[in-house]
Amino acid sequence: MKRSHTMATLAAIIGVVATPIAAQSQPVPAQPAQPPMTALVGGSVVDVDSGASIRDAVVLVQGERIVKVGPAASIEVPAAAKVVRMDGKWLVPGLMNMHVHFGLKLPGAEGAELINEKDGEQSLRMAANARRTLLAGVTTVRLTAEDRGLDFMLKRAIGKGQAIGPRIETAGELIVPTGGHGSLEADGPAELSKAARTQIKGGASWIKIAISGGISDTHGDISAAPMTDSELSTIIEVAHRNGVKVTAHNGSSEAALQALKFGVDCFEHGYHLNDQVLTEMKKQGTWLVPTIVVSQPGAYEFYRKIGSPEWYLERVASTGKDHWAVLQKAIRMGVNVALGTDQFPFEPNGGTTATVAEAELYQKAGMTHLQALQAATIKPAAMLGIDKTVGRIAVGQYADIVAVAADPTKDISALRTLDFVMKGGVIYRNDTAPETIVQ
């Protein structure tokens, strides 16, 4: 009795009709299992290339991918599809954050507590940060320096469904000359080659180097260029021969010009880049990941919260003015910009997250609202070289979709209302209909 009750319930769930007795004797043809279908119905789908949108749209998702997108009138929703109503919402591609450290430790009381953190503890903390990142609407990140290969492990765990988080591209450990702004020290072409190859072997799809000092350094000059030509050219060549791009932590124009000479692909921050550097970046198509949010007043609340020392806050404030001017100029000149925060993507900032605050600052610094949205979606996808599979709501792409309450191409601050997150066809967050979440 109990068994037949279970069968009936199962039949109701999967929508099968009771099979007549006669038919049961026939051999059942083998049917390949169809991946589950979800239809997002009734929302407006934003085309991040043009800024146009499809009103009353249907996005049909099968398994991990988008299989149909269009006006509701033109798309038939299969009976087997789970229908999720998106009325009054605007659907945009999952946000992408290109400067993230899941294991981030900064100077101050909170950072000091983490000094003796063991690998297991750090892995769990990184996994928690990955989960919060995804729930904040960020479906792809680039990790720009982590420790001891824990990022490679986390990426694999997320891929296997053992942890919840965004898609990850990672640079592994930060490679620097001895005394530099990072953890993996290497000197001379041979050591730098070995360091880069070791990270690539571990799973790095980027190489990150520091070619000048950082805001949080207590020694050295932020404007110095400590690497030799042979060191810099060799590590870039080794990465490129492996199909891996190179990004440089940099606050020095002299170091930037040196790296551009050897074809560096991207600069982080760009605190103090001069016009000559920006002109060369525009010419070569070099990317800038501004992380503007860390040096602007919205971040002070964060620095106080973590107990940063006074000298650090002063350095942030003085760097902030130059940083803002460089960003304005880069935008005006049409330099490639991809969004990155250098804070946790979900970190509270001015009543929203660091990721959304960063996009808002791009608009304030001169981008249109649409350009700011592009800097958070298709631009990073292009920079990573994965724009065929992520960055747009289009047929064939991974179903990485977030929803907001207004059109973000008219006002980027609409991203503050983000309340729905789908990654790879799985709904991880839906504040208005939590029963649709599958985990």
Ligand SMILES: [Zn+2]
């Ligand atoms: Zn960083």
